[in-house]
Amino acid sequence: xxxxxxxxxxxxxxxxxxxxxxxxxxxxxxxxxxxxxxxxxxxxxxxxxxxxxxxxxxxxxxxxxxxxxxxxxxxxxxxxxxxxxxxxxxxxxxxxxxxxxxxxxxxxxxxxxxxxxxxxxxxxxxxxxxxxxxxxxxxxxxxxxxxxxxxxxxxxxxxxxxxxxxxxxxxxxxxxxxxxxxxxxxxxxxxxxxxxxxxxxxxxxxxxxxxxxxxxxxxxxxxxxxxxxxxxxxxxxxxxxxxxxxxxxxxxxxxxxxxxxxxxxxxxxxxxxxxxxxxxxxxxxxxxxxxxxxxxxxxxxxxxxxxxxxxx
Amino acid sequence: xxxxxxxxxxxxxxxxxxxxxxxxxxxxxxxxxxxxxxxxxxxxxxxxxxxxxxxxxxxxxxxxxxxxxxxxxxxxxxxxxxxxxxxxxxxxxxxxxxxxxxxxxxxxxxxxxxxxxxxxxxxxxxxxxxxxxxxxxxxxxxxxxxxxxxxxxxxxxxxxxxxxxxxxxxxxxxxxxxxx
Numbered sequence: 001x002x003x004x005x006x007x008x009x010x011x012x013x014x015x016x017x018x019x020x021x022x023x024x025x026x027x028x029x030x031x032x033x034x035x036x037x038x039x040x041x042x043x044x045x046x047x048x049x050x051x052x053x054x055x056x057x058x059x060x061x062x063x064x065x066x067x068x069x070x071x072x073x074x075x076x077x078x079x080x081x082x083x084x085x086x087x088x089x090x091x092x093x094x095x096x097x098x099x100x101x102x103x104x105x106x107x108x109x110x111x112x113x114x115x116x117x118x119x120x121x122x123x124x125x126x127x128x129x130x131x132x133x134x135x136x137x138x139x140x141x142x143x144x145x146x147x148x149x150x151x152x153x154x155x156x157x158x159x160x161x162x163x164x165x166x167x168x169x170x171x172x173x174x175x176x177x178x179x180x181x182x183x184x185x186x187x188x189x190x191x192x193x194x195x196x197x198x199x200x201x202x203x204x205x206x207x208x209x210x211x212x213x214x215x216x217x218x219x220x221x222x223x224x225x226x227x228x229x230x231x232x233x234x235x236x237x238x239x240x241x242x243x244x245x246x247x248x249x250x251x252x253x254x255x256x257x258x259x260x261x262x263x264x265x266x267x268x269x270x271x272x273x274x275x276x277x278x279x280x281x282x283x284x285x286x287x288x289x290x291x292x293x294x295x296x297x298x299x300x301x302x303x304x305x306x307x308x309x310x311x312x
Numbered sequence: 313x314x315x316x317x318x319x320x321x322x323x324x325x326x327x328x329x330x331x332x333x334x335x336x337x338x339x340x341x342x343x344x345x346x347x348x349x350x351x352x353x354x355x356x357x358x359x360x361x362x363x364x365x366x367x368x369x370x371x372x373x374x375x376x377x378x379x380x381x382x383x384x385x386x387x388x389x390x391x392x393x394x395x396x397x398x399x400x401x402x403x404x405x406x407x408x409x410x411x412x413x414x415x416x417x418x419x420x421x422x423x424x425x426x427x428x429x430x431x432x433x434x435x436x437x438x439x440x441x442x443x444x445x446x447x448x449x450x451x452x453x454x455x456x457x458x459x460x461x462x463x464x465x466x467x468x469x470x471x472x473x474x475x476x477x478x479x480x481x482x483x484x485x486x487x488x489x490x491x492x
Contacts, residue, residue: 005419005466009438012419017338022330023348027322030355274352275345 033272036095077225080237080249081218087254088211094138097277099269100210103130110146112157112170114181114294117144126154126174134280135209138273142209143281158283161185170294171285178285181294194220210268214256217241231257232267318362322355322369329370333377339435340381342424353380374440375450378432422472430465437462 086092104110110117111126129149135142140161146154157170169180194217202213217223218239226240229248236248236257248258258267271277326333330351337354338347354376358369365372423431436447437458444462448455 005470006438009419009423009434009469010441013335013339013423013435013439016420017335020331020335020338020344020347022326022334022351025323026330026348026352027319027326027355027359030322030352031319031359033352034356034359274349276349279345 074224077223077239080225080239080254081223083254084239084247084249084256085215085218087249088215088256090137090207090211093211093270095273096137097271097273097280098133098135098137098210099271099280100133100135101130101267102133103265103267104128105263106149111295112144112146112155112168112172113296114168114183115166115185116159116168117146117157126172128154136273136278136281137209137211140208141281143283156283158281168294169283169285171283171289176286176289177292178289179292179294194222210256210266214247214259217245218247223247318359322359322362325369326355333370333373336374336435336440337377337381339420339423339439340377340432341384346384350377350380350384371450375452378436378450379452381432382429418473419469422469425472426465426468430461430468433458433461434465434469 106129108128109126110128110131117131126146127148128146129151131144131146133142133144142159144155144157144159146156148154153173155170155172155174157168159166159168161167164185165182166185167180167182169178171178202209207215220241222245223239223241226238226246228251229236229238231248234250234257237251239247239249241247244262246260247256249255250257253270255270256268258265260266333354334347334351337350338344341347341350354373357376357380358365358373361372362369423434426434432451433447436442436450437444440447440450442450444455444458448458451458
């Protein structure tokens with residue numbers, strides 16, 4: 001045995017971790033997480049049983065299309081909608097990290113702007129095929145990553161909110177630049193309502209982001225249970241919301257699996273807010289990138305097709 | 313309440329031994345946040361079994377840390393596949409997992425290049441300074457396996473100090489059927 005190497009190993013491990021201290025309250029946090037997981041397991045078991053029973057009803061509804069007059073699925077719809085709204089309530093999603101992948105139609109341009117993401121007819125020059133947004137539902141911190149349809153990373157932008165202001169740091173891989181900017185957050189959302197097209201505005205703050213948006217759309221009453229469909233390996237409940245929107249939810253958790261709004265398709269992941277999952281929100285500036293002035297912030301309007309995604 | 317007392321007892325224990333256990337978790341996982349995550353998961357297991365643990369929980373907690381670390385190595389492989397699906401072909405520069413750990417000491421960086429089970433044995437023997445028998449208990453494998461994995465790990469570290477390449481896994485430690 002080489003004693004020098006063993007001693008050096010211990011010394012190096014000691015040095016490498018000497019500034020690491022256990023955070024206060026970790027046992028309490030572990031206890032909360034354990035209780036929540038137990039509760040979720042119990043609920044999932046109950047929900048599965050309900051879904052199995054509901055599956056009969058859904059299958060009945062599906063089978064009834066075209067054969068029965070005015071299928072009485074209003075009660076089933078009310079039940080499912082109520083569970084989805086409840087699953088997306090701030091108290092339920094605030095300790096989750098959500099990931100949303102949005103696939104855009106060809107020719108879509110998007111780009112980070114102070115306070116969010118702007119494009120689809122705006123001044124953005126970055127052509128994207130899809131973006132992935134990671135959001136810490138509890139703090140409202142988000143990261144947007146835009147990709148070409150071939151999967152090339154075009155930009156990364158991290159948005160944090162504090163004291164009525166939004167700070168965004170964006171890294172643009174297309175021209176090797178980055179910028180950072182802080183802008184005041186709007187006191188009230190400029191526009192949130194029942195959609196009648198493919199414009200999406202995600203308000204910041206409590207009950208905002210995709211969870212708040214979907215809750216608000218369900219409250220509009222336009223969605224009805226339209227059967228079930230396998231999406232990403234999950235036998236989801238399908239909710240149709242008129243010609244421009246369809247929502248698929250997991251019957252075990254009632255969390256959205258996918259939503260289609262106009263030509264945009266969004267797929268969701270819901271993860272516990274563990275340090276490892278929160279790390280998905282990190283953005284780092286590569287060495288050699290040049291800092292530049294941020295672009296002007298957007299001016300979203302309800303009627304325009306611009307999708308200003310002050311998203312979380 | 314019984315559960316509150318368990319949490320309070322565990323907090324007191326962590327005040328004494330938490331830093332050390334977290335440092336072990338960081339060395340096993342390669343990053344501070346993953347280490348915290350691992351320790352939190354181990355604490356959840358300990359809380360679940362609190363009523364059946366007699367005396368000092370450190371031994372149980374240590375074994376759980378090593379076993380959960382092994383579970384996560386398998387999960388990471390699956391997550392990696394999932395992330396590649398989310399970001400196919402993207403020119404993403406993955407964050408350095410050791411970015412938040414002081415790695416001026418090159419042996420620690422080289423340690424992270426070892427196969428994960430060899431790394432676990434090296435951490436048990438030379439960070440925790442467990443005997444071969446204690447390491448075998450923590451890792452749920454035989455003393456012979458600890459000896460051979462240690463020898464291979466040290467040999468690999470010597471190689472890595474001068475060259476690059478990959479070592480062999482020591483599958484007999486922390487094998488799936490031995491998980492806690």
